[in-house]
Structure formats: structure tokens, C-alpha cells
Amino acid sequence: MKLEYWFDFASTYSYLSTMRIKALAExxxxxxxxxxxLLGPIFRDQGWMDSPFNLFPAKGRYMWRDMxxxxxxxxxxxxxxxxFPRNGLLAARIVCAHSRAPWVPEFTRxxxxxNFADDLDIADSAVLAQLLGEVTTDAAxxxxxxxxxxxxLGLRKQTELAARRQIFGAPSFIVNEELYWGNDRLEEALEYAKQLR
Amino acid sequence: MKLEYWFDFASTYSYLSTMRIKALAExxxxxxxxxxxLLGPIFRDQGWMDSPFNLFPAKGRYMWRDMxxxxxxxxxxxxxxxxFPRNGLLAARIVCAHSRAPWVPEFTRxxxxxNFADDLDIADSAVLAQLLGEVTTDAAxxxxxxxxxxxxLGLRKQTELAARRQIFGAPSFIVNEELYWGNDRLEEALEYAKQLR
Known part of the structure; x- marks a missing residue:
């Protein structure tokens, strides 16, 4: 059974699950x-024009300490x-267009x-070109x-699909139509995928 | 080291931590x-006039399935x-006024x-009188x-203190000024309290 891993490059808790998922799933x-x-359009549908961690200061302060x-x-x-949040649009388009490429997990990490360890601007195509160059010869x-x-259009359709799948935050995991939200649910989603195998 | 357990009687995830905390802490x-x-005043300060689980339908659907x-x-x-949410005002006033009484943990459970297993209206003083009668002779x-x-006034002050302590949701746990939010963080809060002992 496969696990769909839905993430946003700007999302703090997606950083945690991205760094953990390989060692747990393999x-x-x-x-x-x-x-x-992209969380942006999904948050806008809820009336939020910014990250809830910026809109709600107590929640934001807590999130940074929790991280x-x-x-x-x-x-x-x-x-x-x-x-924060950084603009992950270009990175998301790249991974969306090549989601089955062997370099995608390493590039995503x-x-x-x-973004979250080196404080680099991931909206900058030069930053992404350098990271891509480390995993493939086709970076340019x-x-x-x-x-x-x-x-x-590919990323727009993927974000619309996320909304249709009732995704409201990131990271989210879908296994056999069951939705799991948050880095804290990664183990539970994997356990369910294992049961179905 | 003690652990402050902040909860709202209407909160679904507070139900989970209330049922778990004794066996883990003892x-x-x-x-x-x-x-x-009371979460109500804290949510209102964020501009929400109802539970976020009612205001944001995808989040609400997910929460019920996750529960x-x-x-x-x-x-x-x-x-x-x-x-949902039920009015937990009277129950909260009772526990707030007697928080050190030996019957409080059992009454809270x-x-x-x-609320969450028997679908009874916990705003009804007759329901609370019956539950109190099972743990103390002073129910009336x-x-x-x-x-x-x-x-x-006691409960109002407690809720104001929650806001000053930067609490934005329930359950929350505070150990030595460290705030932990959500049933998923109960073990981590206890672990920290244990380290400080």
C-alpha cells in the first residue's frame, strides 16, 4: 500500500516529516x-491571507518554540x-512536474x-539550481x-486536488482515502498502510 | 515538579488527555x-465566535474522524x-473552585x-449533581x-490567566513555564517534568 505525502515547502511541520519519512517508510x-x-489558496478559502502562525501570535510563538x-x-x-512563510512556488512546481524522478526525495529534503536550517531563500532560482545540480545533471x-x-497548471491542479481531498493543512498523509494531518500522525498513517499491505 | 493541566470541558482532545493523564503521571x-x-473568550480574541471545528468544515470533519x-x-x-461544543461553564466553575479536592480527577473524568461517551448535556445541573453525588456527599x-x-469570578480569572500564559487551545500543559499544546504533547510535557524532578 502506498502513502500519499502532501506537503508545502514553506510549512514548518512539513520539514519535520520530510526529514523523518524515509527512515520510517523504507x-x-x-x-x-x-x-x-500550496497552502496559500487553501488558507485563503478559510479567510486567512497569511499563515495562521502569523495571524495568531500566541499560536505562532508556540509553534516556533515547539519546532x-x-x-x-x-x-x-x-x-x-x-x-516566514517563504515562497515555495518554484520548488513545488519542480517536484510536482517530476514527482516520480529518483532525485525527488533527496532534492525535497x-x-x-x-529553508529551515540554512535560512536560504528557496524562492531564488539560483538557490534551487544549486540544490538541483547536486542530484541531477539536468538542473537548468x-x-x-x-x-x-x-x-x-500542474501545481494549480494538484492544489485543487488537495482541497477536494479535504486537506486543510500540511503535512497531510493519505492512505486508502484515510486522511492524517500533521507530523505527529506520520507513524499512525504508516501503521495503517502497513496493515493494508 | 508539578504539571499544570489546562483543559476545557467542551474540548474533544481534552477528553483524550483527561482519560490518559492519571495513568501516565502517577x-x-x-x-x-x-x-x-473557557476556550470561548480565547477564541473570541482571535475573531472566532464558534469552535474552529465548526467554523472550518474540513478541519471539523477531520477532527471527528481523528477522534x-x-x-x-x-x-x-x-x-x-x-x-458541539457543549456548554461546560458550570462544570468548569465547580472544578475551578475545588481544584485541590480529592474528588476532582474522578469528577472531571x-x-x-x-459529554463524549454518553452524549449527556453537561450544562444541565441535574446531570452534574448526579455525577458529583458519585464522588462526594456535598453535591447540592x-x-x-x-x-x-x-x-x-474565579473561573473568569482563571481564563484570563490562561490568556496571559499564552494559551491558545486545549488541552495545554505547562511545566516550569514551558507550554505544550495538544493531547499529542502530553508525554513530552511529562517527560520534561520528570527531568526537572
């Missing part, structure tokens, strides 16, 4: 479908980004690390293709 | 401070209440079970005292 033999999408504690506990490097062509209308 | 020798408060799955996994009885006097201005 021993169970569960295949991951990498499904980047520090969680990264510390999980031994995941973390530096609070100087800009690299982009999240750039892949970045150029990500700017096309077809690529833009 | 073996560690961690004392629990029972701190009922079913979680209760199933934890072997906690659960029936979705016919009214009984009120949550009434306690209910009468809960209607006084002093008792109302």
Missing part, C-alpha cells in the same frame, strides 16, 4: 507519493528562517534544509521547464 | 494541577455528541465521559456555590 516497504501543494524542541529531540538541524532544463504554463 | 510521581478554563480513530486505538469509549452545596458571583 523498513516497512511502503512507497511514498511525493505531493507538493525548536522537536528538532532538538529528533536531532534535526534548525534555524528559524528570517522570512535539500530544499527544506535550505528542469528550472526552465518549471516556468512554463504547463508546469504552473 | 508512575512518574508527577503532581497534576487541574486547571479548567474516532484515536479513541479506538486508546480503547476510550466515544460517541460523537449531538451538540466523569463529566468528560458524560457545591452546585449552589458554583452559581455565586465569587465562583463566576
Amino acid at each position: 523498513p516497512l516497504g511502503i512507497a511514498i507519493e511525493w505531493r507538493p501543494f 525548536e524542541r522537536s528538532c532538538d529531540r529528533l536531532a534535526i538541524p534548525f534555524r528559524r528562517p528570517s522570512q 535539500a530544499v527544506f534544509r535550505a 532544463a528542469i528550472i526552465a521547464a518549471a516556468q512554463t504554463e504547463e508546469s504552473k | 508512575p512518574l510521581g508527577i503532581a497534576i494541577e487541574w486547571r479548567p478554563f 474516532e480513530r484515536s479513541c479506538d486505538r486508546l480503547a476510550i469509549p466515544f460517541r460523537r455528541p449531538s451538540q 466523569a463529566v468528560f465521559r458524560a 452545596a457545591i452546585i449552589a456555590a458554583a452559581q455565586t458571583e465569587e465562583s463566576k
Whole structure:
């Protein structure tokens, strides 16, 4: 049984599950479908024009402290980004257009690390070109293709699909139509996928 | 080291932590401070006039399914209440006024079970009198005292204290000024209290 992994490159808790998912899924033999999408349009449908962590200050302060504690506990490097949320549009278009490419898991981890450990601007195509160059020889062509209308449409359709699947936050995991929300539910989603195998 | 347990009688995830906290805290020798408060005023400060689970339908649908799955996994009885959120004002005033009484943990569990397993109206003083009668001989006097201005003021102050402590949801746990939010963080909060002992 496969697990659909829905994430947004700007999402703090998606960073945690991105760094954890391979080590947890591989021993169970569960295949991951990498499904980047944009939280922005989904939040706008709820009336939020910014991240809820910015709109609701107490919740935001808590999230940053919780991220520090969680990264510390999980031994995941973390530096609070100087800009939040960062614009993950280009990275999401790239992964959306190549979701089955063998370099996608490693590239995705690299982009999240750039955002949440190295405080780099992942909206910058030069940053992404460098990270892509570490996992494939086609970096320039892949970045150029990500700017096309077809690529833009691909990510738009994926985000619309997320909304139709009732996804309201990230990360989310779908196994056999069951939705699991949040990094805290990754183990439970994998356990369910394992039962169905 | 003590753990402050902040909960709202109408909160679904507070039901889970209320049913779990004794078995987890007792073996560690961690004392629990029972701190009922009202989410209503805290949500209103964020511009929400109802539970976010009612205001945001996808989030609400997910929460009910997640509750079913979680209760199933934890072997906690659960029936979705016919009214949500229920008015937990009177129950909260009672516990707030007697938070150190020996019957408080058992009474609190009984009120949550009434709401989330038996679909009873916990705003009804007759329902609360019956549950109180099972743990103390002073039920009538306690209910009468809960209607006084002093008792109302006590809960109002407790809710204001929750807001000052940056609490934005329930359940929340505070250990040594560290805030933990959500039933999923109960173990981590207890672990921290244990380290400080």
C-alpha cells in the first residue's frame, strides 16, 4: 500500500516529516507519493491571507518554540528562517512536474534544509539550481521547464486536488482515502498502510 | 515538579488527555494541577465566535474522524455528541473552585465521559449533581456555590490567566513555564517534568 505525502515547502511541520519519512517508510516497504501543494489558496478559502502562525501570535510563538524542541529531540538541524512563510512556488512546481524522478526525495529534503536550517531563500532560482545540480545533471532544463504554463497548471491542479481531498493543512498523509494531518500522525498513517499491505 | 493541566470541558482532545493523564503521571510521581478554563473568550480574541471545528468544515470533519480513530486505538469509549461544543461553564466553575479536592480527577473524568461517551448535556445541573453525588456527599452545596458571583469570578480569572500564559487551545500543559499544546504533547510535557524532578 502506498502513502500519499502532501506537503508545502514553506510549512514548518512539513520539514519535520520530510526529514523523518524515509527512515520510517523504507523498513516497512511502503512507497511514498511525493505531493507538493500550496497552502496559500487553501488558507485563503478559510479567510486567512497569511499563515495562521502569523495571524495568531500566541499560536505562532508556540509553534516556533515547539519546532525548536522537536528538532532538538529528533536531532534535526534548525534555524528559524528570517522570512516566514517563504515562497515555495518554484520548488513545488519542480517536484510536482517530476514527482516520480529518483532525485525527488533527496532534492525535497535539500530544499527544506535550505529553508529551515540554512535560512536560504528557496524562492531564488539560483538557490534551487544549486540544490538541483547536486542530484541531477539536468538542473537548468528542469528550472526552465518549471516556468512554463504547463508546469504552473500542474501545481494549480494538484492544489485543487488537495482541497477536494479535504486537506486543510500540511503535512497531510493519505492512505486508502484515510486522511492524517500533521507530523505527529506520520507513524499512525504508516501503521495503517502497513496493515493494508 | 508539578504539571499544570489546562483543559476545557467542551474540548474533544481534552477528553483524550483527561482519560490518559492519571495513568501516565502517577508512575512518574508527577503532581497534576487541574486547571479548567473557557476556550470561548480565547477564541473570541482571535475573531472566532464558534469552535474552529465548526467554523472550518474540513478541519471539523477531520477532527471527528481523528477522534474516532484515536479513541479506538486508546480503547476510550466515544460517541460523537449531538451538540458541539457543549456548554461546560458550570462544570468548569465547580472544578475551578475545588481544584485541590480529592474528588476532582474522578469528577472531571466523569463529566468528560458524560459529554463524549454518553452524549449527556453537561450544562444541565441535574446531570452534574448526579455525577458529583458519585464522588462526594456535598453535591447540592457545591452546585449552589458554583452559581455565586465569587465562583463566576474565579473561573473568569482563571481564563484570563490562561490568556496571559499564552494559551491558545486545549488541552495545554505547562511545566516550569514551558507550554505544550495538544493531547499529542502530553508525554513530552511529562517527560520534561520528570527531568526537572
